Amino acid sequence: MTVNRRSFLAAAAAAAVTNPALGAVPASGDVDIAIIGAGAAGIAAARRVAATNRRYALLEANDVVGGRCITNNSIFGVPYDVGAHWIHMPDINPVAKLAKQNGLPTYAAPRGQRIRIGRRYAREGELEEYLALSVRSERAIADAARKADISCAQALPKDLGDWRSTIDFVLGPYSCGRDLSEVSAVDFTKSDERDIDAFSKIGYGGLLAKFTGGLQVQLGTPARRIEWTGRQGVEIDTAKGVIRARAAIVTASTGALAAGKIKFIPDLPKRQQDAISKLPLGSYEHIALDLPDNPLALQADDLMFEKSNNTHTAGLLANVSGTSLCIVDVGGKFGRDLAVRGEEEMVDFATKWLGDLYGSNFNKLVKRASATRWYNEPWVLGSFSCATVGGQPSRRVLMEPVNNRLWFAGEAVHETLWGTVGGAWESGDRAAVDALRRIGAIAAPPPETPQRPRVQQRAR
Ligand SMILES: Cc1cc2nc3c(=O)[nH]c(=O)nc-3n(C[C@H](O)[C@H](O)[C@H](O)COP(=O)(O)OP(=O)(O)OC[C@H]3O[C@@H](n4cnc5c(N)ncnc54)[C@H](O)[C@@H]3O)c2cc1C
Structure with missing residues (x-):
C-alpha cells in the first residue's frame, strides 16, 4: 500500500493526540519498522509510522518513556523536569507547535538573566x-x-x-x-x-508524554543485538523475543552507542563508528x-x-x-x-x-x-552531544541510512538543533519519513530542513 503526501500528512495530524496503537506489535514478531528508544526522536518516528498504518515496534530499555525529557511529579509534589526543561524557540519547535494544536498551554520564559x-x-x-x-x-x-x-x-x-x-x-x-x-x-x-524560550506548567517531559498517547511502547525492552545485513531486513534481539523488521531506526544516545550498549552484527561501518565517537555526550x-x-x-x-x-x-x-x-x-x-x-x-x-x-x-x-x-544513567550515559573539533560533519554522516535498512536519529543527528528536544523530534520524524519511503510505504520526498533565521547570539 502506498499513500500520497496529502493523506499521509493528514493521517499524521490526526494521530496528534490519540492514536489507537496502529499497527504496533508485541515484543516479538514481524514489523515494517522497528524503533529503538522512546525519547523525543523515537516518539516522533513512531507517530509517523503509526500514521501510515504500517506495523511497528517501539522498544524502550527503560520503564518510562521520554528518555532525556521526563517530568517527575512525585519527588517535590510539583512537575520537576529531570532532563530538558527549556522549550527553545517555541514558534518553530515541533513539540511546542503540537502542544498548541492540542490546547496544551505553554508560557513565555522571562527574557534575560x-x-x-x-x-x-x-x-x-x-x-x-x-x-x-x-x-x-x-x-x-x-x-x-x-x-x-x-x-x-x-x-x-x-x-x-x-x-x-x-x-x-x-x-x-x-x-x-x-x-x-x-x-x-x-x-x-x-x-x-x-534565545527565545517557553516553559510548560506540566513540564517538558509531561508534554512529550502526552504525545505518546495511543502508541504502543514495549517498556523495559532493551535491544541488545541488531543484525542489519539479512536479506529480509533487520533482526533485533531483546530479552523478550526477536523482532524482524524491514527497517530499524536507532535513537539511542551517542553515549549509549559508543559504550556498545547495542551489538551490531556485523559491526557498523567505520564511517558511522567514527561519527559516533566524534559526537560524545x-x-x-x-x-x-x-x-x-x-x-x-x-x-x-x-x-x-x-x-x-x-x-x-x-x-x-x-x-x-x-x-x-x-x-x-x-x-x-x-x-x-x-x-x-x-x-x-x-x-x-x-x-x-x-x-x-x-x-x-x-x-x-x-x-x-x-x-x-x-x-x-545506563541507557544514556551523559547529557547531550557536542562535536569534538573537526567532528561537526559527523552529524550529517549519521543521517545517512546504513544499507538502506538502518537509520540513526536523535539529538546528535541534527546539524543545527543538536542537544535539544526539538532537534531530536525533527530528526526522528525525518528518519521515519525516509525509512517509510525506502520501504515503499509513502511516496513523499524527505522533508526539507526548514530554513530559519540565524543570529549570532546563541546563549540563553
Ligand atoms: C540535564 C539535561 C537538561 C537538558 N535541558 C534541555 C533543555 O532545557 N531543552 C532542550 O531542548 N534540551 C535539553 N536537553 C537535551 C534533551 O533532553 C535531549 O536532546 C533530547 O531529550 C534527546 O532526545 P533523543 O530522543 O535524541 O534521546 P533520548 O531522550 O536519550 O532517547 C533515547 C531513548 O533510547 C532508549 N534506549 C537506549 N538504548 C536502548 C536500547 N538498546 N534499547 C531500547 N531503548 C534504548 C533510552 O532509554 C532513551 O529513552 C537536556 C538534557 C539533559 C540531560
Missing part, C-alpha cells in the same frame, strides 16, 4: 559590559569557524578581563555541557539560536532544591549566573513555574567530577554556592533536594 557579583546583583553598566563581551565572544567563535575548526576556547578574545570565567561557563558547560576547550567552533556556530546535571518562602527573593523562572573567577560555578533557575522548586545546574568537567562524587556532595555544593551568594544558611532552608546523574 541576572548576574550576581558576590552578595549583590550586577549594576546596569556591568550587565551591559558582560553582554557586550558575550556577543563579541560569539562573533569571535563564528569568525574563527569560517576559517578552520578550532576549539571555542582558542577562538575567544584575549581581553575578556574578569568576565572570562563567567563567559566560559555560560557558553561552555551551561550551553554545551562541555568546557569551551572541548567544543568545536564550527558545531557551536552552526547551532540555531536558542557532555555533562549537564540538575541539583533541585525545594526552597519554600522564597528566601532568594527572586521572581518565578528567574535565571541567575554569578560573576565567577573559576570553573566551580553554576546557573540557577529560581521558583520554577511559580513553585518553590529551584534548580542549580552544573556542567562540563567540574559538573562531571561533582556528579561522580555523588548526590550528597552535589547538594552540598549547591547550598554552599547559594549561601556564598545570598548569605543565608541554605542547609536549613532546603526542605527537600534531589540531584540528577545523567552521566551514569
Whole structure:
C-alpha cells in the first residue's frame, strides 16, 4: 500500500493526540519498522509510522518513556523536569507547535538573566559590559569557524578581563555541557539560536508524554543485538523475543552507542563508528532544591549566573513555574567530577554556592533536594552531544541510512538543533519519513530542513 503526501500528512495530524496503537506489535514478531528508544526522536518516528498504518515496534530499555525529557511529579509534589526543561524557540519547535494544536498551554520564559557579583546583583553598566563581551565572544567563535575548526576556547578574545570565567561557563558547560576547550567552533556556530524560550506548567517531559498517547511502547525492552545485513531486513534481539523488521531506526544516545550498549552484527561501518565517537555526550546535571518562602527573593523562572573567577560555578533557575522548586545546574568537567562524587556532595555544593551568594544558611532552608546523574544513567550515559573539533560533519554522516535498512536519529543527528528536544523530534520524524519511503510505504520526498533565521547570539 502506498499513500500520497496529502493523506499521509493528514493521517499524521490526526494521530496528534490519540492514536489507537496502529499497527504496533508485541515484543516479538514481524514489523515494517522497528524503533529503538522512546525519547523525543523515537516518539516522533513512531507517530509517523503509526500514521501510515504500517506495523511497528517501539522498544524502550527503560520503564518510562521520554528518555532525556521526563517530568517527575512525585519527588517535590510539583512537575520537576529531570532532563530538558527549556522549550527553545517555541514558534518553530515541533513539540511546542503540537502542544498548541492540542490546547496544551505553554508560557513565555522571562527574557534575560541576572548576574550576581558576590552578595549583590550586577549594576546596569556591568550587565551591559558582560553582554557586550558575550556577543563579541560569539562573533569571535563564528569568525574563527569560517576559517578552520578550532576549539571555542582558542577562538575567544584575549581581553575578556574578569568576565572570562563567567563567559566560559555560560557558553561552555551551561550551553554545551562541555568546557569551551572541548567544543568545536564550527558545531557551536552552526547551532540555531536558542534565545527565545517557553516553559510548560506540566513540564517538558509531561508534554512529550502526552504525545505518546495511543502508541504502543514495549517498556523495559532493551535491544541488545541488531543484525542489519539479512536479506529480509533487520533482526533485533531483546530479552523478550526477536523482532524482524524491514527497517530499524536507532535513537539511542551517542553515549549509549559508543559504550556498545547495542551489538551490531556485523559491526557498523567505520564511517558511522567514527561519527559516533566524534559526537560524545557532555555533562549537564540538575541539583533541585525545594526552597519554600522564597528566601532568594527572586521572581518565578528567574535565571541567575554569578560573576565567577573559576570553573566551580553554576546557573540557577529560581521558583520554577511559580513553585518553590529551584534548580542549580552544573556542567562540563567540574559538573562531571561533582556528579561522580555523588548526590550528597552535589547538594552540598549547591547550598554552599547559594549561601556564598545570598548569605543565608541554605542547609536549613532546603526542605527537600534531589540531584540528577545523567552521566551514569545506563541507557544514556551523559547529557547531550557536542562535536569534538573537526567532528561537526559527523552529524550529517549519521543521517545517512546504513544499507538502506538502518537509520540513526536523535539529538546528535541534527546539524543545527543538536542537544535539544526539538532537534531530536525533527530528526526522528525525518528518519521515519525516509525509512517509510525506502520501504515503499509513502511516496513523499524527505522533508526539507526548514530554513530559519540565524543570529549570532546563541546563549540563553
Ligand atoms: C540535564 C539535561 C537538561 C537538558 N535541558 C534541555 C533543555 O532545557 N531543552 C532542550 O531542548 N534540551 C535539553 N536537553 C537535551 C534533551 O533532553 C535531549 O536532546 C533530547 O531529550 C534527546 O532526545 P533523543 O530522543 O535524541 O534521546 P533520548 O531522550 O536519550 O532517547 C533515547 C531513548 O533510547 C532508549 N534506549 C537506549 N538504548 C536502548 C536500547 N538498546 N534499547 C531500547 N531503548 C534504548 C533510552 O532509554 C532513551 O529513552 C537536556 C538534557 C539533559 C540531560
